[in-house]
Amino acid sequence: MHRMRTRSLLSVTIALACAGTTAWAQDPPASTDDATTAVSSQDAQDTTSDMASDFAEDHAHADAGMSSSPRWTGTASLAAVAASGTRDLDDAGRRFGIALRGRGEWRQDGWRALGEVAFGSDRLAYDDAPWLRQAWLSHARGPVEVRIGRQIIAWGRADRLNPTDNLSARNMRALVADIDEDRMGLDSASVRLQLGERVNLTALHAPRMPATVLPDAIASLPALFGGRRVSDQSSSRDTQALRIDYAGSALDASISVVDGPSMTPAFASHAYPLQAIQPGVRIVGADFSAALGDRWGLRGEFASTAFDRSVPQGLGDFRYAVLGVERHIDGGWLALAQWVHRRADRAPAAPTLAGTLNRAVWFQTEARSDALYLGLNRAQFEGALSGNIGLLQTLDDRGRAWFANLAYRIDDRWNLLARWQHFSGPAETNLGALRRDSLLLLELRGTWGGSR
Numbered sequence: 001m002h003r004m005r006t007r008s009l010l011s012v013t014i015a016l017a018c019a020g021t022t023a024w025a026q027d028p029p030a031s032t033d034d035a036t037t038a039v040s041s042q043d044a045q046d047t048t049s050d051m052a053s054d055f056a057e058d059h060a061h062a063d064a065g066m067s068s069s070p071r072w073t074g075t076a077s078l079a080a081v082a083a084s085g086t087r088d089l090d091d092a093g094r095r096f097g098i099a100l101r102g103r104g105e106w107r108q109d110g111w112r113a114l115g116e117v118a119f120g121s122d123r124l125a126y127d128d129a130p131w132l133r134q135a136w137l138s139h140a141r142g143p144v145e146v147r148i149g150r151q152i153i154a155w156g157r158a159d160r161l162n163p164t165d166n167l168s169a170r171n172m173r174a175l176v177a178d179i180d181e182d183r184m185g186l187d188s189a190s191v192r193l194q195l196g197e198r199v200n201l202t203a204l205h206a207p208r209m210p211a212t213v214l215p216d217a218i219a220s221l222p223a224l225f226g227g228r229r230v231s232d233q234s235s236s237r238d239t240q241a242l243r244i245d246y247a248g249s250a251l252d253a254s255i256s257v258v259d260g261p262s263m264t265p266a267f268a269s270h271a272y273p274l275q276a277i278q279p280g281v282r283i284v285g286a287d288f289s290a291a292l293g294d295r296w297g298l299r300g301e302f303a304s305t306a307f308d309r310s311v312p313q314g315l316g317d318f319r320y321a322v323l324g325v326e327r328h329i330d331g332g333w334l335a336l337a338q339w340v341h342r343r344a345d346r347a348p349a350a351p352t353l354a355g356t357l358n359r360a361v362w363f364q365t366e367a368r369s370d371a372l373y374l375g376l377n378r379a380q381f382e383g384a385l386s387g388n389i390g391l392l393q394t395l396d397d398r399g400r401a402w403f404a405n406l407a408y409r410i411d412d413r414w415n416l417l418a419r420w421q422h423f424s425g426p427a428e429t430n431l432g433a434l435r436r437d438s439l440l441l442l443e444l445r446g447t448w449g450g451s452r
Contacts, residue, residue, distance in 0.1 A: 039157040052198035074104040075449040081124055083175045084440040091436050095175060101445075112139045125173035128213045134185045143194040145227070147381035153204070155243065155256060156301050157287040160390060160403070163303035163320040164256055164285035167204070167241060169263040171213040177417035177443040179405055182212055188239075198248055204241040211235070211265040211278055215437070218357065225273035229301050235278040237259035251359050253288035259277070261310075264362060266312035267354040274354060280308040297326045299338075314355025315362055316346025324373070332382025338373040340392070365430045370395045384409045392431070397430055399425030417443040 031058035083095040099120040106113045117136040120126030132313035136149025156162030161178075167186055173184045188206035194199055211230060213219065219230040239260025246253050261278040268277050292298065300323040307317060324338030344364045351354060359365050375390040394400070404420040419441040425432030 015066045028376070030380075057258040070108040071451070072104070072106045073449065073451040074102070075447055076100070077445050078280060079177075079179070079443050079445040081120075081175060081441065081443045083124075083442075085148070085217055085438075087126065087173055087175065087437055087439065089215040089434075089436040097124040097175070099124060099176075112138045112140075118278050118406075120174070124175045125187075125216075126333070128173050129171035129182075129184050131396070132185070133183070140333065145158065145192040146190070147192070148189040151181050151190070151242045152181070152185050153188075154224075155254075155285075155287070157252065157289045157299050158324060158338060159299070159337065159373070159377070160320040161301075161322050161340055161366075161373060162408065163301045163322060164254075164304070165261070166263060166285075167239075168257050169210045169212040172215060173213050173219075174441075175441055175448075177405070177407075177419045177445075179419070179440055184213075184355050185291045186210070198246055200247075201243050202241075202243045202245070204239075206239040206241075206260070209235045209261045209263055209278065211276070211378065212263050214361065218361065219276075219314050221357070222267070222274050222276050223439070225275075227275040230265045230276040237261045237278075237280065250291045252290075256283075256285045258283040258285075259263055266361070267357045268312060268316065269352065269354045277311075277312070279312050282306050282308050292419050295328045297328075299324050299326065310373050311356070312358050313347075314349060314358040315364055316344045316363075316367075318342060318344040318364065322373075333377075333378045336373075336375040336377065338375070341369075341372055341373040343368045358385065360430065360433055363430050365428065366397065367396070369430075373398075381409070394425070394429070394431060397426060397429045399423075399429045399434075401431050401434070413446055413448065415445050415447070419443075 023029060031385070064319050077100070078099075079099040080096050081099055082096075086092045086095060096279060096434055097120060099118070101118045102113070102118070103116045104359055114134055114136055115132075118126065118129075118133050119129055134150050134152055136151050138145055138147035140146075153167040154162075154165055155167065156165045162241070167188075168183045169174070169186075171184060172180045172182065176182050186206050187208060188204050190202060190204040193201045223229050239258065241256065241258045241260075243254055243256040259282045260280065262281045263278070265276050266279050268275050283303050283305045285301065287299075287301040289299040290297060300321070302319070302321045304319050305317060322338050322339045324336055326334055326336045328334055342363060344367050346364070346367060363369075371392055371394045373390060373392045375388055377388040378386050380386040385406065385408055387404070389406075390403040392401040392403070400423070402420070402422045404418065406418045408416045410416060419439070422438045423434040424432050425435075427433060427435070
């Protein structure tokens with residue numbers, strides 16, 4: 001496979017963006033109302049859809065030659081959390097704590113600023129991730145939007161399992177009810193260029209890539225041998241990403257490339273007896289979702305990951321694919337069945353501590369694995385109860401994982417959230433090794449907001 005040079009692609013994209021801005025200034029379009037139709041209503045997972053919606057809204061005033069007044073919205077939430085244990089693979093006992101979140105947003109004449117903070121008591125393990133989750137400023141003019149700052153970027157159209165989601169690291173220690181609240185922001189600059197009514201191109205540059213925070217039973221191992229904890233890891237090598245996205249009436253699809261240090265850490269034993277590293281990777285991915293009538297749909301993702309330098313011990317280049325069929329059910333429910341496939345190309349090697357840990361963290365315990373994911377989802381706007389329930393069943397080693405994330409709206413201010421995950425299977429398999437990560441978490445959250 002020929003390796004793409006994303007640095008040159010980024011330069012071309014920035015040049016296109018500048019050309020597009022110049023063309024718009026010379027001959028501004030009469031209206032961009034059609035751009036709103038490019039937003040996928042099916043892709044709630046993908047924050048690129050949110051960017052498209054904001055992009056169209058911010059241009060509505062500018063294209064009409066009007067100056068909009070400043071708009072500001074803000075929310076704050078306070079939550080009491082109770083959990084049956086930790087996510088540290090340590091079989092520790094119950095946890096109780098308080099979490100506080102805040103979010104503010106400002107818009108005016110194509111400008112937009114957003115900030116989000118999250119705090120939690122030490123027993124909830126918020127302390128391993130930065131308290132500032134997002135802080136960015138963007139400006140949209142004509143077909144171009146530029147955004148700079150700390151951003152949470154979620155790519156992918158499959159449910160829960162997303163091979164193309166490789167830009168926002170996670171705090172896997174945090175005890176949070178919403179699985180997306182463990183994401184960490186990426187300090188980056190991005191340019192989004194609208195190419196006609198249905199196609200857009202996004203280019204991104206990040207000078208540093210923070211590592212995903214692993215459970216403490218794994219993250220603390222390098223410190224025992226004189227190295228750094230994995231939660232302190234952040235690669236100084238820059239990251240480049242490029243994505244071309246198509247949004248149609250019945251089909252949404254994208255192709256993406258990410259080149260830089262992996263957000264998933266690995267272990268090496270050359271400098272210290274055990275050291276955490278972030279290997280360089282090049283990931284080529286694609287995803288799609290298609291509507292088949294009013295009730296049926298297809299969705300899928302594929303990513304091919306290649307290490308661009310020395311391959312970490314025990315690992316190999318790998319491919320990760322998800323393909324699913326969905327069925328809309330009366331009452332706002334969505335049933336989904338997904339086939340999940342992973343395959344690693346690796347040479348046989350003598351077992352080492354670093355190699356064993358790498359295969360577990362990167363889900364390469366088996367060189368090839370297949371699984372079936374069954375899910376039942378309910379959208380938040382369809383009633384007081386929302387969330388999803390899922391079952392992941394491996395087809396070759398009897399591993400099994402149950403997932404549930406549910407939210408019940410008590411009233412306009414208070415919500416009761418629940419998270420349940422349970423893993424089983426042989427201890428030498430990926431899902432069986434996560435049995436100590438089985439967890440039940442309840443959260444009572446109150447939210448207050450204001451706008452002007």
